[in-house]
Amino acid sequence: MRVLVTGAAGFLGRNVLLSMPHSWEVVALYRPGNTNFLSFVEKHQLMHVQPVACDLTDRYQVEQSVGLAGRSFDGCLALASNTSIPDSIERPVEDLTINAFGLLYVLENFAFDHLVYLSSGAVYIGLKGLVGPASALSPTLPYAISKLAAEHYIRAFVQHRQTLSCATIVRFFGAYGPYEPPRKLYTRLVHQFAFKRDPHFTILGDGQNYIDAMYIDDAVRALFAVLAQPPQEGVCCVDLGLGSGETVNSVVVRAAHEFGLEPQISYKGTPAEYIQFVIDPQLFTHAYGFSPTISLETGLRTLTVYLAQQERDSNQ
Incomplete structure:
Protein backbone atom coordinates (compact mmCIF):
# COMPACT_ATOMS: atom_id res chain seq x y z
CA MET A 1 0.00 0.00 0.00
CA ALA A 175 -11.04 15.12 17.97
CA TYR A 176 -8.70 15.69 20.88
CA GLY A 177 -5.58 14.02 22.21
CA PRO A 178 -1.77 14.07 22.01
CA TYR A 179 -0.20 16.68 19.70
CA GLU A 180 -3.28 18.90 19.64
CA PRO A 181 -2.54 22.67 19.81
CA PRO A 182 -2.32 24.00 23.40
CA ARG A 183 -5.20 26.42 22.74
CA LYS A 184 -7.66 23.56 22.29
CA LEU A 185 -10.38 22.99 24.89
CA TYR A 186 -9.30 19.55 26.06
CA THR A 187 -5.67 20.48 26.71
CA ARG A 188 -6.86 23.57 28.57
CA LEU A 189 -9.18 21.43 30.70
CA VAL A 190 -6.34 19.11 31.68
CA HIS A 191 -4.01 21.98 32.58
CA GLN A 192 -6.66 23.76 34.61
CA PHE A 193 -8.29 20.85 36.45
CA ALA A 194 -5.60 18.15 36.60
CA PHE A 195 -2.37 20.14 36.84
CA LYS A 196 -3.35 23.44 38.48
CA ARG A 197 -6.20 21.91 40.51
CA ASP A 198 -8.14 25.11 39.81
CA PRO A 199 -11.93 24.73 39.43
CA HIS A 200 -12.33 28.07 37.62
CA PHE A 201 -12.83 27.81 33.87
CA THR A 202 -13.89 30.39 31.28
CA ILE A 203 -16.02 29.36 28.31
CA LEU A 204 -16.29 31.40 25.12
CA GLY A 205 -20.01 32.08 24.62
CA ASP A 206 -22.84 30.65 26.72
CA GLY A 207 -21.62 27.04 26.63
CA GLN A 208 -24.87 25.76 25.16
CA ASN A 209 -23.39 25.06 21.74
CA TYR A 210 -22.66 21.44 20.88
CA ILE A 211 -19.18 19.93 20.79
CA ASP A 212 -18.07 16.52 19.54
CA GLY A 241 -18.53 12.27 14.86
CA LEU A 242 -20.19 11.10 18.04
CA GLY A 243 -23.48 12.79 17.29
CA SER A 244 -24.14 13.03 21.02
CA GLY A 245 -25.50 16.57 21.06
CA GLU A 246 -23.42 17.29 24.16
CA THR A 247 -22.85 20.93 25.09
CA VAL A 248 -19.58 22.63 25.96
CA ASN A 249 -20.97 23.17 29.46
CA SER A 250 -21.51 19.44 29.86
CA VAL A 251 -17.99 18.56 28.69
CA VAL A 252 -16.42 21.06 31.11
CA VAL A 253 -18.48 19.73 34.03
CA ARG A 254 -17.64 16.10 33.21
CA ALA A 255 -13.94 16.96 32.94
CA ALA A 256 -13.92 18.74 36.29
CA HIS A 257 -15.73 15.86 37.99
CA GLU A 258 -13.28 13.35 36.49
CA PHE A 259 -10.46 15.20 38.25
CA GLY A 260 -12.39 15.53 41.51
CA LEU A 261 -13.41 19.18 41.23
CA GLU A 262 -16.68 21.09 41.19
CA PRO A 263 -16.30 23.57 38.32
CA GLN A 264 -16.88 27.29 38.68
CA ILE A 265 -17.67 28.38 35.14
CA SER A 266 -17.61 31.94 33.78
CA TYR A 267 -18.51 33.11 30.29
CA LYS A 268 -17.21 35.70 27.86
CA GLY A 269 -17.45 36.69 24.20
CA THR A 270 -18.98 34.79 21.30
CA PRO A 271 -17.54 31.71 19.57
CA ALA A 272 -16.82 31.84 15.83
CA GLU A 273 -18.78 28.63 15.31
CA TYR A 274 -21.94 27.99 17.30
CA ILE A 275 -23.05 24.44 16.62
CA GLN A 276 -26.74 23.63 17.03
CA PHE A 277 -26.86 20.55 14.83
CA VAL A 278 -26.13 16.84 15.23
CA ILE A 279 -25.43 13.91 12.94
CA ASP A 280 -26.63 10.32 13.02
CA PRO A 281 -23.43 8.37 13.84
CA GLN A 282 -25.10 5.07 12.97
CA LEU A 283 -24.80 5.90 9.27
CA PHE A 284 -21.00 5.75 9.56
CA THR A 285 -21.21 2.61 11.71
CA HIS A 286 -23.36 0.82 9.14
CA ALA A 287 -21.07 1.85 6.27
CA TYR A 288 -17.70 1.03 7.85
CA GLY A 289 -18.35 -1.18 10.87
CA PHE A 290 -16.81 1.45 13.14
CA SER A 291 -18.00 2.76 16.50
CA PRO A 292 -15.98 4.91 18.91
CA THR A 293 -14.99 3.10 22.10
CA ILE A 294 -13.12 5.67 24.21
CA SER A 295 -15.13 7.73 26.70
CA LEU A 296 -14.41 11.39 27.43
CA GLU A 297 -13.16 10.48 30.88
CA THR A 298 -10.76 7.81 29.60
CA GLY A 299 -9.55 10.10 26.83
CA LEU A 300 -8.84 12.96 29.24
CA ARG A 301 -6.91 10.64 31.54
CA THR A 302 -4.81 9.41 28.62
CA LEU A 303 -4.20 12.98 27.45
CA THR A 304 -3.15 13.90 31.00
CA VAL A 305 -0.46 11.22 31.01
CA TYR A 306 0.85 12.47 27.66
CA LEU A 307 0.90 16.15 28.71
CA ALA A 308 2.59 15.32 32.01
CA GLN A 309 5.34 13.48 30.13
CA GLN A 310 5.72 16.43 27.78
CA GLU A 311 6.24 18.76 30.72
CA ARG A 312 8.82 16.44 32.26
CA ASP A 313 10.69 16.22 28.97
CA SER A 314 10.70 20.01 28.53
CA ASN A 315 12.12 20.50 32.04
CA GLN A 316 15.04 18.14 31.50
Whole structure:
Protein backbone atom coordinates (compact mmCIF):
# COMPACT_ATOMS: atom_id res chain seq x y z
CA MET A 1 0.00 0.00 0.00
CA ARG A 2 1.48 3.29 -1.11
CA VAL A 3 -0.08 6.29 0.65
CA LEU A 4 0.39 10.05 0.55
CA VAL A 5 -0.44 12.01 3.71
CA THR A 6 -0.78 15.79 3.56
CA GLY A 7 -0.67 17.83 6.74
CA ALA A 8 1.51 15.08 8.17
CA ALA A 9 3.09 17.24 10.87
CA GLY A 10 -0.24 18.35 12.31
CA PHE A 11 -2.29 16.96 15.18
CA LEU A 12 -4.15 14.42 13.06
CA GLY A 13 -1.22 13.74 10.78
CA ARG A 14 1.16 12.69 13.54
CA ASN A 15 -1.38 10.38 15.12
CA VAL A 16 -2.18 8.83 11.74
CA LEU A 17 1.50 8.17 11.04
CA LEU A 18 1.96 6.49 14.42
CA SER A 19 -0.78 3.99 13.53
CA MET A 20 0.14 3.23 9.93
CA PRO A 21 1.38 -0.31 9.25
CA HIS A 22 5.13 -0.48 8.74
CA SER A 23 4.51 -2.59 5.65
CA TRP A 24 3.07 0.49 3.92
CA GLU A 25 5.11 2.93 1.87
CA VAL A 26 4.15 6.34 3.24
CA VAL A 27 5.07 9.77 1.88
CA ALA A 28 4.41 12.50 4.45
CA LEU A 29 4.12 16.06 3.15
CA TYR A 30 4.74 18.66 5.84
CA ARG A 31 5.16 22.42 5.95
CA PRO A 32 8.80 23.58 5.55
CA GLY A 33 10.40 24.89 8.72
CA ASN A 34 8.68 22.36 10.96
CA THR A 35 12.01 20.85 12.00
CA ASN A 36 10.62 18.99 15.01
CA PHE A 37 8.63 16.80 12.63
CA LEU A 38 11.83 15.16 11.43
CA SER A 39 12.74 14.52 15.07
CA PHE A 40 9.27 13.04 15.59
CA VAL A 41 9.73 10.61 12.69
CA GLU A 42 13.17 9.60 13.94
CA LYS A 43 12.10 9.27 17.58
CA HIS A 44 9.27 6.90 16.72
CA GLN A 45 11.40 4.95 14.22
CA LEU A 46 8.98 5.49 11.36
CA MET A 47 11.35 4.00 8.81
CA HIS A 48 8.48 3.41 6.37
CA VAL A 49 7.68 7.14 6.28
CA GLN A 50 9.39 9.47 3.80
CA PRO A 51 9.08 13.08 5.04
CA VAL A 52 8.92 15.66 2.24
CA ALA A 53 8.90 19.36 3.09
CA CYS A 54 6.34 21.10 0.88
CA ASP A 55 4.23 24.24 1.18
CA LEU A 56 1.03 23.09 -0.49
CA THR A 57 0.05 26.69 -1.27
CA ASP A 58 3.16 27.03 -3.46
CA ARG A 59 2.51 25.39 -6.83
CA TYR A 60 6.23 25.15 -7.62
CA GLN A 61 6.99 23.33 -4.36
CA VAL A 62 4.18 20.86 -4.99
CA GLU A 63 5.51 20.18 -8.49
CA GLN A 64 8.99 19.67 -7.06
CA SER A 65 7.69 17.22 -4.44
CA VAL A 66 6.48 14.91 -7.21
CA GLY A 67 10.10 14.39 -8.22
CA LEU A 68 10.97 13.41 -4.65
CA ALA A 69 7.92 11.31 -3.80
CA GLY A 70 6.66 9.96 -7.10
CA ARG A 71 3.32 10.75 -8.71
CA SER A 72 1.05 7.73 -8.24
CA PHE A 73 -0.41 6.41 -4.98
CA ASP A 74 -2.94 3.80 -3.95
CA GLY A 75 -4.41 6.18 -1.42
CA CYS A 76 -4.20 9.68 -0.02
CA LEU A 77 -5.21 11.04 3.37
CA ALA A 78 -5.66 14.74 2.68
CA LEU A 79 -5.43 16.18 6.19
CA ALA A 80 -3.79 19.56 5.47
CA SER A 81 -6.03 22.41 6.54
CA ASN A 82 -6.25 25.84 8.06
CA THR A 83 -6.37 24.99 11.76
CA SER A 84 -8.02 28.14 13.12
CA ILE A 85 -11.67 28.78 12.35
CA PRO A 86 -11.68 32.26 14.00
CA ASP A 87 -8.65 33.27 11.90
CA SER A 88 -10.60 32.49 8.73
CA ILE A 89 -12.86 35.44 9.52
CA GLU A 90 -9.93 37.84 9.79
CA ARG A 91 -7.90 36.33 6.94
CA PRO A 92 -10.32 34.72 4.46
CA VAL A 93 -7.88 34.84 1.52
CA GLU A 94 -5.27 32.92 3.49
CA ASP A 95 -7.93 30.45 4.58
CA LEU A 96 -9.09 29.87 1.00
CA THR A 97 -5.51 29.51 -0.20
CA ILE A 98 -4.75 26.82 2.38
CA ASN A 99 -8.01 24.88 2.24
CA ALA A 100 -8.82 25.07 -1.48
CA PHE A 101 -5.73 25.98 -3.49
CA GLY A 102 -3.51 23.71 -1.39
CA LEU A 103 -5.76 20.78 -2.24
CA LEU A 104 -6.03 21.77 -5.91
CA TYR A 105 -2.27 21.78 -6.38
CA VAL A 106 -2.11 18.28 -4.91
CA LEU A 107 -4.91 17.06 -7.19
CA GLU A 108 -3.23 18.60 -10.25
CA ASN A 109 0.14 16.99 -9.62
CA PHE A 110 -0.53 13.57 -8.07
CA ALA A 111 -2.64 10.56 -9.06
CA PHE A 112 -4.66 8.54 -6.53
CA ASP A 113 -6.79 5.44 -6.68
CA HIS A 114 -8.65 6.63 -3.58
CA LEU A 115 -8.57 10.06 -1.96
CA VAL A 116 -9.85 10.50 1.59
CA TYR A 117 -10.44 14.20 2.18
CA LEU A 118 -10.91 15.53 5.68
CA SER A 119 -13.64 18.12 5.35
CA SER A 120 -15.47 19.57 8.35
CA GLY A 121 -18.79 19.50 10.12
CA ALA A 122 -18.51 23.29 9.96
CA VAL A 123 -20.11 23.16 6.50
CA TYR A 124 -23.42 22.65 8.35
CA ILE A 125 -23.13 25.91 10.30
CA GLY A 126 -26.40 27.83 10.10
CA LEU A 127 -28.50 24.66 10.31
CA LYS A 128 -30.24 23.21 13.38
CA GLY A 129 -31.23 19.72 14.42
CA LEU A 130 -30.33 16.57 12.51
CA VAL A 131 -28.04 17.11 9.50
CA GLY A 132 -26.35 14.87 6.95
CA PRO A 133 -24.71 14.75 3.52
CA ALA A 134 -28.07 15.40 1.84
CA SER A 135 -28.66 18.64 3.80
CA ALA A 136 -28.86 21.87 1.80
CA LEU A 137 -25.82 23.98 2.70
CA SER A 138 -25.23 27.74 2.64
CA PRO A 139 -22.44 28.46 5.14
CA THR A 140 -21.29 32.03 5.79
CA LEU A 141 -18.18 31.23 7.85
CA PRO A 142 -15.10 31.55 5.57
CA TYR A 143 -13.57 28.31 6.87
CA ALA A 144 -16.76 26.40 6.04
CA ILE A 145 -16.99 28.03 2.62
CA SER A 146 -13.44 27.03 1.67
CA LYS A 147 -13.98 23.47 2.92
CA LEU A 148 -17.16 23.16 0.88
CA ALA A 149 -15.38 24.56 -2.17
CA ALA A 150 -12.69 21.90 -1.76
CA GLU A 151 -15.40 19.22 -1.68
CA HIS A 152 -16.77 20.47 -5.01
CA TYR A 153 -13.33 20.50 -6.62
CA ILE A 154 -12.85 16.88 -5.60
CA ARG A 155 -16.10 15.97 -7.35
CA ALA A 156 -14.92 17.87 -10.42
CA PHE A 157 -11.60 16.01 -10.55
CA VAL A 158 -13.26 12.61 -10.18
CA GLN A 159 -15.65 13.44 -13.02
CA HIS A 160 -13.33 15.22 -15.42
CA ARG A 161 -9.77 14.01 -14.74
CA GLN A 162 -8.17 10.59 -15.04
CA THR A 163 -5.83 11.10 -12.08
CA LEU A 164 -8.43 10.56 -9.34
CA SER A 165 -10.37 7.31 -9.53
CA CYS A 166 -12.66 7.85 -6.53
CA ALA A 167 -12.87 9.85 -3.32
CA THR A 168 -14.45 9.83 0.11
CA ILE A 169 -15.24 13.17 1.71
CA VAL A 170 -15.28 12.91 5.50
CA ARG A 171 -17.13 15.72 7.23
CA PHE A 172 -15.25 15.49 10.49
CA PHE A 173 -16.56 16.90 13.74
CA GLY A 174 -13.26 17.03 15.59
CA ALA A 175 -11.04 15.12 17.97
CA TYR A 176 -8.70 15.69 20.88
CA GLY A 177 -5.58 14.02 22.21
CA PRO A 178 -1.77 14.07 22.01
CA TYR A 179 -0.20 16.68 19.70
CA GLU A 180 -3.28 18.90 19.64
CA PRO A 181 -2.54 22.67 19.81
CA PRO A 182 -2.32 24.00 23.40
CA ARG A 183 -5.20 26.42 22.74
CA LYS A 184 -7.66 23.56 22.29
CA LEU A 185 -10.38 22.99 24.89
CA TYR A 186 -9.30 19.55 26.06
CA THR A 187 -5.67 20.48 26.71
CA ARG A 188 -6.86 23.57 28.57
CA LEU A 189 -9.18 21.43 30.70
CA VAL A 190 -6.34 19.11 31.68
CA HIS A 191 -4.01 21.98 32.58
CA GLN A 192 -6.66 23.76 34.61
CA PHE A 193 -8.29 20.85 36.45
CA ALA A 194 -5.60 18.15 36.60
CA PHE A 195 -2.37 20.14 36.84
CA LYS A 196 -3.35 23.44 38.48
CA ARG A 197 -6.20 21.91 40.51
CA ASP A 198 -8.14 25.11 39.81
CA PRO A 199 -11.93 24.73 39.43
CA HIS A 200 -12.33 28.07 37.62
CA PHE A 201 -12.83 27.81 33.87
CA THR A 202 -13.89 30.39 31.28
CA ILE A 203 -16.02 29.36 28.31
CA LEU A 204 -16.29 31.40 25.12
CA GLY A 205 -20.01 32.08 24.62
CA ASP A 206 -22.84 30.65 26.72
CA GLY A 207 -21.62 27.04 26.63
CA GLN A 208 -24.87 25.76 25.16
CA ASN A 209 -23.39 25.06 21.74
CA TYR A 210 -22.66 21.44 20.88
CA ILE A 211 -19.18 19.93 20.79
CA ASP A 212 -18.07 16.52 19.54
CA ALA A 213 -15.51 14.93 21.88
CA MET A 214 -13.99 12.02 19.95
CA TYR A 215 -10.63 10.82 21.22
CA ILE A 216 -7.95 10.81 18.53
CA ASP A 217 -7.37 7.04 18.59
CA ASP A 218 -11.01 6.49 17.65
CA ALA A 219 -10.76 9.10 14.90
CA VAL A 220 -7.67 7.46 13.41
CA ARG A 221 -9.35 4.04 13.40
CA ALA A 222 -12.28 5.56 11.58
CA LEU A 223 -10.08 7.16 8.92
CA PHE A 224 -8.30 3.87 8.28
CA ALA A 225 -11.67 2.17 7.91
CA VAL A 226 -12.61 4.73 5.27
CA LEU A 227 -9.29 4.41 3.46
CA ALA A 228 -9.71 0.63 3.30
CA GLN A 229 -13.17 0.86 1.75
CA PRO A 230 -13.20 3.09 -1.34
CA PRO A 231 -16.52 3.77 -3.02
CA GLN A 232 -17.22 1.58 -6.03
CA GLU A 233 -17.22 4.69 -8.18
CA GLY A 234 -17.40 8.45 -7.91
CA VAL A 235 -17.48 10.34 -4.64
CA CYS A 236 -18.93 9.31 -1.29
CA CYS A 237 -19.63 11.84 1.47
CA VAL A 238 -19.90 10.76 5.12
CA ASP A 239 -20.13 12.39 8.54
CA LEU A 240 -17.71 11.36 11.29
CA GLY A 241 -18.53 12.27 14.86
CA LEU A 242 -20.19 11.10 18.04
CA GLY A 243 -23.48 12.79 17.29
CA SER A 244 -24.14 13.03 21.02
CA GLY A 245 -25.50 16.57 21.06
CA GLU A 246 -23.42 17.29 24.16
CA THR A 247 -22.85 20.93 25.09
CA VAL A 248 -19.58 22.63 25.96
CA ASN A 249 -20.97 23.17 29.46
CA SER A 250 -21.51 19.44 29.86
CA VAL A 251 -17.99 18.56 28.69
CA VAL A 252 -16.42 21.06 31.11
CA VAL A 253 -18.48 19.73 34.03
CA ARG A 254 -17.64 16.10 33.21
CA ALA A 255 -13.94 16.96 32.94
CA ALA A 256 -13.92 18.74 36.29
CA HIS A 257 -15.73 15.86 37.99
CA GLU A 258 -13.28 13.35 36.49
CA PHE A 259 -10.46 15.20 38.25
CA GLY A 260 -12.39 15.53 41.51
CA LEU A 261 -13.41 19.18 41.23
CA GLU A 262 -16.68 21.09 41.19
CA PRO A 263 -16.30 23.57 38.32
CA GLN A 264 -16.88 27.29 38.68
CA ILE A 265 -17.67 28.38 35.14
CA SER A 266 -17.61 31.94 33.78
CA TYR A 267 -18.51 33.11 30.29
CA LYS A 268 -17.21 35.70 27.86
CA GLY A 269 -17.45 36.69 24.20
CA THR A 270 -18.98 34.79 21.30
CA PRO A 271 -17.54 31.71 19.57
CA ALA A 272 -16.82 31.84 15.83
CA GLU A 273 -18.78 28.63 15.31
CA TYR A 274 -21.94 27.99 17.30
CA ILE A 275 -23.05 24.44 16.62
CA GLN A 276 -26.74 23.63 17.03
CA PHE A 277 -26.86 20.55 14.83
CA VAL A 278 -26.13 16.84 15.23
CA ILE A 279 -25.43 13.91 12.94
CA ASP A 280 -26.63 10.32 13.02
CA PRO A 281 -23.43 8.37 13.84
CA GLN A 282 -25.10 5.07 12.97
CA LEU A 283 -24.80 5.90 9.27
CA PHE A 284 -21.00 5.75 9.56
CA THR A 285 -21.21 2.61 11.71
CA HIS A 286 -23.36 0.82 9.14
CA ALA A 287 -21.07 1.85 6.27
CA TYR A 288 -17.70 1.03 7.85
CA GLY A 289 -18.35 -1.18 10.87
CA PHE A 290 -16.81 1.45 13.14
CA SER A 291 -18.00 2.76 16.50
CA PRO A 292 -15.98 4.91 18.91
CA THR A 293 -14.99 3.10 22.10
CA ILE A 294 -13.12 5.67 24.21
CA SER A 295 -15.13 7.73 26.70
CA LEU A 296 -14.41 11.39 27.43
CA GLU A 297 -13.16 10.48 30.88
CA THR A 298 -10.76 7.81 29.60
CA GLY A 299 -9.55 10.10 26.83
CA LEU A 300 -8.84 12.96 29.24
CA ARG A 301 -6.91 10.64 31.54
CA THR A 302 -4.81 9.41 28.62
CA LEU A 303 -4.20 12.98 27.45
CA THR A 304 -3.15 13.90 31.00
CA VAL A 305 -0.46 11.22 31.01
CA TYR A 306 0.85 12.47 27.66
CA LEU A 307 0.90 16.15 28.71
CA ALA A 308 2.59 15.32 32.01
CA GLN A 309 5.34 13.48 30.13
CA GLN A 310 5.72 16.43 27.78
CA GLU A 311 6.24 18.76 30.72
CA ARG A 312 8.82 16.44 32.26
CA ASP A 313 10.69 16.22 28.97
CA SER A 314 10.70 20.01 28.53
CA ASN A 315 12.12 20.50 32.04
CA GLN A 316 15.04 18.14 31.50
